[in-house]
Amino acid sequence: QQQVKQSPQSLIVQKGGISIINCAYENTAFDYFPWYQQFPGKGPALLIAIRPDVSEKKEGRFTISFNKSAKQFSLHIMDSQPGDSATYFCAASAAVSGSARQLTFGSGTQLTVLP
Amino acid sequence: GAGVSQSPRYKVAKRGQDVALRCDPISGHVSLFWYQQALGQGPEFLTYFQNEAQLDKSGLPSDRFFAERPEGSVSTLKIQRTQQEDSAVYLCASSHHREASPLHFGNGTRLTVT
Structure with missing residues (x-):
């Protein structure tokens, strides 16, 4: 069961545009929503995260x-640059007493920013 | 400082072989996770350690998968009698045991089963 649905699967944006x-x-128990950025051959890296109180x-x-x-939650990348070209994953987690948070990831969006 | 280190970076195994994947977490990180990332997909949770204790192994797809972290630092993910469907990137991540402490991922081991 896919608990976090992500769209679009791929996205092409001109340099300077908004992704x-x-x-x-x-x-509904999810209370922490991070976004990760992944370049080819690398592990995901935390980009930004939000809690539902804002x-x-x-x-x-x-x-x-x-x-x-x-x-629902969304990631906006302003003034997109070619260096932003990567795969972006949203994720979500719920607090578990006495335990670190386990992340549930979306399926990813491959972003291409054209020069 | 050093990040999460995984070895080998690439592993090719013939179907039926056993493999062992190693993870060196960031020093001092109590929490350690293993994730499986199929091609074109997001990482999927496999198992979680707090120090040497394996607190959650609900994501392990079969009893052919086994993970350990005997001294609360380095962890090994072992896959017995590999199958083609085991082909994926295996990611290790570690974090401090604090609320909303970010996960730091290694670059993964790409396993190809032929």
Whole structure:
């Protein structure tokens, strides 16, 4: 059962444009929503994360928008650059007492930013 | 400082062979996770250690998969009698045992079963 659905599967954006990736979740116990960036041959690296007590979080050119009632969240990359070309994964986790958080990942979006 | 180190980077095994994949987490990280990433997919949880204790192995796909972390540091993921469907990238990640402590991933081991 896919608990985190991600779209689109692939995205092509011109340099300077806005990239938008969307995710939806089902488990209402999820309370931590990170985004990871993965380059070919590398492991995923944390980009930005949000908790459901805020509707938006911005770090540089990266913004997460969160809609708790719709159980959706999205990543916006402003002024997209060719160096942003990578695969992006949304993820979600729920707190477990006495245990570290286990992440459930979306299926990924391959972003290509054209020069 | 050093990140999470995984070895080997690539492993080719014939169907039926046993393989062992190694993970060296960041020093001092209590929590260690193994994930399986199929081609074009997101990582999927396999198992979780807190120090040497394996607290969750619910993601291991079959009893051919076994993981250990005997001294609470280095971990090994072992796959017995490999099958073609085991072909994937196996990712190891570690973190501090603190609320919302970020996961740090290694670059993975790409396993190809022929």
